[in-house]
Amino acid sequence: MTLGVIVEFIINTLSLGSLYALISLGLVFVFGIMQLVNFAYGEYIMVSAYVLYGLGVFTDLPWPLVFLAAVLTGAIIGFVSEVVAFRPFRGRSLDALLVTSFALSVILQDTVQLSISPRSKAPPFPDFFNQNVTLFGIVTPLRSYLMIGTTVLLLVGLSLLMRGTVLGIAMRGASENFTTARLMGVPANLVISTAFVISGLLAGIVAIFWTARSGAVEPLMGSAPLLVGFIAVVIGGMHSLVGAVVGGFAYAAVANVLSLTLPTSLLSFRDAFMFVIVIMFLVLRPEGLIRGSYAEERVG
Amino acid sequence: MSEPVLDVRDIHVAYGAVKALDGVSLHVLEGELVSLCGVNGAGKSTVLKAIAGVLKPVSGQILLAGQQIAGKVPEQVHRLGVSLVPEGREIFPSLTVAENLRIAAFGTYKAARFAADLEDVFGLFPILKERYRQPGGLLSGGEQQMLAIARGLMSHPTLLMLDEPSLGLSPNMVDSIFELIENLKGRGMTILLVEQNAERALQLADRAYLLSTGRLAFGGRPEEMGDLVDIASVYLGTHGEGSKP
Numbered sequence: 001m002t003l004g005v006i007v008e009f010i011i012n013t014l015s016l017g018s019l020y021a022l023i024s025l026g027l028v029f030v031f032g033i034m035q036l037v038n039f040a041y042g043e044y045i046m047v048s049a050y051v052l053y054g055l056g057v058f059t060d061l062p063w064p065l066v067f068l069a070a071v072l073t074g075a076i077i078g079f080v081s082e083v084v085a086f087r088p089f090r091g092r093s094l095d096a097l098l099v100t101s102f103a104l105s106v107i108l109q110d111t112v113q114l115s116i117s118p119r120s121k122a123p124p125f126p127d128f129f130n131q132n133v134t135l136f137g138i139v140t141p142l143r144s145y146l147m148i149g150t151t152v153l154l155l156v157g158l159s160l161l162m163r164g165t166v167l168g169i170a171m172r173g174a175s176e177n178f179t180t181a182r183l184m185g186v187p188a189n190l191v192i193s194t195a196f197v198i199s200g201l202l203a204g205i206v207a208i209f210w211t212a213r214s215g216a217v218e219p220l221m222g223s224a225p226l227l228v229g230f231i232a233v234v235i236g237g238m239h240s241l242v243g244a245v246v247g248g249f250a251y252a253a254v255a256n257v258l259s260l261t262l263p264t265s266l267l268s269f270r271d272a273f274m275f276v277i278v279i280m281f282l283v284l285r286p287e288g289l290i291r292g293s294y295a296e297e298r299v300g
Numbered sequence: 301m302s303e304p305v306l307d308v309r310d311i312h313v314a315y316g317a318v319k320a321l322d323g324v325s326l327h328v329l330e331g332e333l334v335s336l337c338g339v340n341g342a343g344k345s346t347v348l349k350a351i352a353g354v355l356k357p358v359s360g361q362i363l364l365a366g367q368q369i370a371g372k373v374p375e376q377v378h379r380l381g382v383s384l385v386p387e388g389r390e391i392f393p394s395l396t397v398a399e400n401l402r403i404a405a406f407g408t409y410k411a412a413r414f415a416a417d418l419e420d421v422f423g424l425f426p427i428l429k430e431r432y433r434q435p436g437g438l439l440s441g442g443e444q445q446m447l448a449i450a451r452g453l454m455s456h457p458t459l460l461m462l463d464e465p466s467l468g469l470s471p472n473m474v475d476s477i478f479e480l481i482e483n484l485k486g487r488g489m490t491i492l493l494v495e496q497n498a499e500r501a502l503q504l505a506d507r508a509y510l511l512s513t514g515r516l517a518f519g520g521r522p523e524e525m526g527d528l529v530d531i532a533s534v535y536l537g538t539h540g541e542g543s544k545p
């Protein structure tokens with residue numbers, strides 16, 4: 001293996017891993033607080049991607065504003081879906097919340113399908129996004145480095161929020177023991193809303209980079225990143241934010257290793273190999289790479 | 301007589317179809333230490349959880365300084381001045397001692413007061429100062445109980461409820477917990493204490509209640525408890541028609 005291959009592998013894994021880490025973080029933020037796997041998370045990404053497409057094609061807004069609008073859309077849809085769809089069912093069973101998230105997912109898909117089009121559309125991106133740059137002798141689109149940089153900033157920001165602010169400390173406490181946090185005066189609604197807003201914000205950012213890679217938006221596009229999130233979370237562990245990040249990068253690393261090492265004839269089975277690895281994780285280490293400390297307690 | 305800090309009137313509480321409290325009334329006056337006794341499963345924790353807002357009573361009233369709090373959520377009840385130090389301590393294990401204490405002041409935080417409150421808590425529990433930057437999960441059982449009580453004090457409660465604070469601790473540690481409770485009482489704190497160690501709790505208490513399978517079997521002066529009720533029968537769970545097999 002040449003040095004070039006190694007460097008290329010590292011850059012690819014860092015940029016793909018960054019994307020996957022953000023995807024799984026968005027899932028785990030809500031799961032950590034509510035023990036809820038939010039199936040509508042993929043649709044947060046999809047709706048944000050459509051905002052990107054709509055504003056990019058039909059308006060002359062400058063790029064930073066288009067991106068900002070897409071990200072804010074994610075945050076708003078996260079917030080609104082919590083208040084409107086999830087909050088009324090919160091005191092009920094976890095099953096009720098799961099069904100709600102399924103329903104929300106389908107409703108959002110159908111709404112976009114009927115009101116816009118079931119066919120895929122190509123959102124425009126600024127030229128610099130897909131421009132190739134050569135670094136360490138490796139040619140990569142600039143967005144790969146933007147992805148890495150954005151993720152580093154977000155991880156630093158989120159860890160400052162979670163460790164350095166009272167709200168963050170309260171959220172970590174609530175994800176370990178929700179009832180006890182409330183007994184100390186931490187409002188349930190505040191903590192849960194914040195988790196959904198952060199989840200939606202991450203979905204909005206993911207939408208930008210996911211769409212830049214795929215080049216298309218379509219109503220059912222949310223299922224692919226959702227699946228990525230599931231796999232990353234199984235690898236890394238559902239019970240900590242660090243686990244989600246580790247899982248995202250580990251998933252990207254394994255996927256890239258498979259791409260490099262599988263013979264061409266087997267390359268189309270890469271995802272099948274990936275699932276075998278996931279199943280092995282579920283059997284051998286169901287808690288994932290990173291063990292969380294909080295109990296399997298659900299929000300009542 | 302002044303208005304009670306806490307006045308619980310005929311509350312009924314159920315876990316789904318399982319009735320846990322079948323008409324319980326009790327009150328706590330300002331500065332009093334009231335002890336709530338009963339065997340395992342009698343419903344002691346259920347009473348505290350209903351007061352704290354974790355459980356919603358099916359019927360009945362809970363008045364805090366005259367204000368109805370039955371049906372309020374825990375964060376609201378906490379803001380109104382009730383601290384529950386829960387059974388089993390319920391420390392946030394991955395949060396540091398510092399963070400555990402900071403959360404405890406979440407709803408009532410005042411920057412001007414926080415440092416002094418911390419000093420106060422360190423005065424009561426010097427070990428917490430030593431362990432300030434360590435995760436709560438690494439503390440010993442006794443240290444965790446101290447942290448749990450310290451958390452309960454951070455919000456300057458008008459009513460402090462302790463649920464089995466001596467459970468599972470070494471004899472030495474049990475001694476220091478009871479010493480501490482006495483100390484808090486000496487400061488004029490209003491306390492509702494649930495203890496398995498009824499003998500020691502009754503020594504400290506101004507008044508006592510005895511719960512038996514979801515009903516009150518006794519309420520009055522601690523020293524009368526032995527005279528009026530056959531404690532042994534209650535503790536064996538055979539008291540009254542309310543007891544179920």
Ligand SMILES: Nc1ncnc2c1ncn2[C@@H]1O[C@H](COP(=O)(O)OP(=O)(O)OP(=O)(O)O)[C@@H](O)[C@H]1O
Nearest residue numbers: 315318320338339340341342343344345346347387
């Ligand atoms: N979450 C629950 N679901 C169903 N029943 C419960 C639940 N919690 C308690 N119970 C029942 O309610 C009754 C009272 O329980 P509670 O915990 O209040 O008793 P306790 O007096 O605190 O006992 P202990 O001394 O063991 O702490 C018991 O019969 C118990 O089995």
Ligand SMILES: [Mg+2]
Nearest residue numbers: 344345346387
């Ligand atoms: Mg109990």
